[in-house]
Amino acid sequence: MRANYKVELTSGVFLLLGIAAMLWLATEATDYGMQVGSDTYQVKARFSNVAELKTRAPVKIGGVTVGLVEQVSLDPITFEAVVEMQIDRKFSDIPSDTSAAILTSGMLGDRYVGLEPGGSMDPLTDGDQIFITQSAVVLETLVSKYLFNSGKEKKE
Amino acid sequence: MTKDRSKRNKLLAPIAESGHCLVFLVRMLGQIRFERELLISTLQQIYLIGARSLVIIMICGFFVGMVLSLQAINALQQFGASDQVSLLVGKSLFRELGPVLTALLFAGRAGTSVAAEIGLMKATSQIEAMQLMAIDPVKRIALPRFLAGLISLPLLTALFNAFAIMGAVVFSIGVMGLDPGIFWSKLQSGIYFGKDLLGGVWKSMMFGGIISLIAVYFGYYAKPTGEGVGTATTRTVVLSSVLVLIFDFIMTSFFI
Numbered sequence: 001m002r003a004n005y006k007v008e009l010t011s012g013v014f015l016l017l018g019i020a021a022m023l024w025l026a027t028e029a030t031d032y033g034m035q036v037g038s039d040t041y042q043v044k045a046r047f048s049n050v051a052e053l054k055t056r057a058p059v060k061i062g063g064v065t066v067g068l069v070e071q072v073s074l075d076p077i078t079f080e081a082v083v084e085m086q087i088d089r090k091f092s093d094i095p096s097d098t099s100a101a102i103l104t105s106g107m108l109g110d111r112y113v114g115l116e117p118g119g120s121m122d123p124l125t126d127g128d129q130i131f132i133t134q135s136a137v138v139l140e141t142l143v144s145k146y147l148f149n150s151g152k153e154k155k156e
Numbered sequence: 157m158t159k160d161r162s163k164r165n166k167l168l169a170p171i172a173e174s175g176h177c178l179v180f181l182v183r184m185l186g187q188i189r190f191e192r193e194l195l196i197s198t199l200q201q202i203y204l205i206g207a208r209s210l211v212i213i214m215i216c217g218f219f220v221g222m223v224l225s226l227q228a229i230n231a232l233q234q235f236g237a238s239d240q241v242s243l244l245v246g247k248s249l250f251r252e253l254g255p256v257l258t259a260l261l262f263a264g265r266a267g268t269s270v271a272a273e274i275g276l277m278k279a280t281s282q283i284e285a286m287q288l289m290a291i292d293p294v295k296r297i298a299l300p301r302f303l304a305g306l307i308s309l310p311l312l313t314a315l316f317n318a319f320a321i322m323g324a325v326v327f328s329i330g331v332m333g334l335d336p337g338i339f340w341s342k343l344q345s346g347i348y349f350g351k352d353l354l355g356g357v358w359k360s361m362m363f364g365g366i367i368s369l370i371a372v373y374f375g376y377y378a379k380p381t382g383e384g385v386g387t388a389t390t391r392t393v394v395l396s397s398v399l400v401l402i403f404d405f406i407m408t409s410f411f412i
Contacts, residue, residue, distance in 0.1 A: 007203045008199060008203075011199050015202070015307075017311075018206075018312065018314050018315055021314040021318035022314040022357075029246055030246075030347045031345065056348075058345060
């Protein structure tokens with residue numbers, strides 16, 4: 001049984017097409033291409049509240065993604081949330097007094113870590129910690145604050 | 157499956173038949189050798205089963221992507237969250253719709269043709285003739301078709317997903333005017349390679365195995381009459397569609 005050339009060619013093309021579609025999906029439509037390979041350095045930050053910040057959430061400077069959140073854990077002693085971030089080596093000159101905040105993209109969007117570069121000459125290096133942090137704004141806290149304050153004003 | 161055996165115990169017959177089917181599978185897998193002959197005939201079947209299903213898969217995928225994004229945009233607009241459309245389309249496609257719809261199309265397009273082909277071979281005594289010539293028909297006829305189904309379905313699913321994403325791009329960006337940057341970045345940040353895409357690939361491999369096993373089995377044990385071939389074809393579509401949906405639930409609940 002010898003398959004003719006056209007059959008072999010078409011099935012070869014089909015196999016290649018399938019694999020190409022798989023690769024395209026993996027790199028374009030999943031987080032596969034987002035993985036900031038081995039060329040990163042790790043930075044930690046402590047927050048009193050990270051709200052629903054997830055792993056793989058973007059880390060942004062000025063709205064541009066520079067890295068990913070690798071892990072969110074809780075310090076068992078201080079009860080602070082520790083966020084470990086992987087930042088691309090391309091951005092190795094981020095000042096060491098940079099501040100980090102948990103922000104929301106849009107009204108209902110996902111949480112991300114926003115970095116605000118400071119003015120120090122020393123850059124952040126692998127394993128460094130960001131000390132100036134601002135926790136997530138939780139809607140419920142805002143609402144209760146507002147209700148509480150407005151009640152006070154009326155009594156006065 | 158002889159007549160008096162199925163008469164003897166009507167209740168146990170389906171269980172006995174599924175056991176028979178598994179024995180057939182083991183017999184088939186036992187014939188796998190890394191031979192040029194098997195490779196060529198499998199390639200030929202990949203052409204017949206896989207490559208010739210390409211057009212239907214592409215067209216269906218494209219329109220499924222379009223209609224999914226149409227529905228999603230309509231529903232999400234009420235919450236002002238039409239940005240999330242690509243996430244919804246991607247998740248539902250990669251996890252469920254891609255593997256399942258491709259499997260159902262595949263059962264209708266390729267499963268039936270395999271069952272009818274083998275059934276007709278049986279009706280025209282070609283299989284008996286092979287046995288007379290000491291050629292194992294399980295190895296020569298059944299195995300290449302089974303392997304081809306197993307290989308083709310995951311690839312077809314990938315193509316279906318790719319074309320559905322393209323359909324979603326055409327509709328939500330081209331027609332509804334969504335921002336392409338948001339569309340792609342939502343996909344890339346919200347959809348996980350391992351859990352969503354590979355989860356769908358495992359599923360479609362399972363479905364490919366189920367469909368091609370059923371098609372080959374029913375074809376091989378079809379009654380050698382015109383009616384028997386027809387019955388085998390019908391049973392292939394019905395049983396493989398039902399089993400695909402059942403196994404979809406089982407696999408999803410295990411691996412979610």
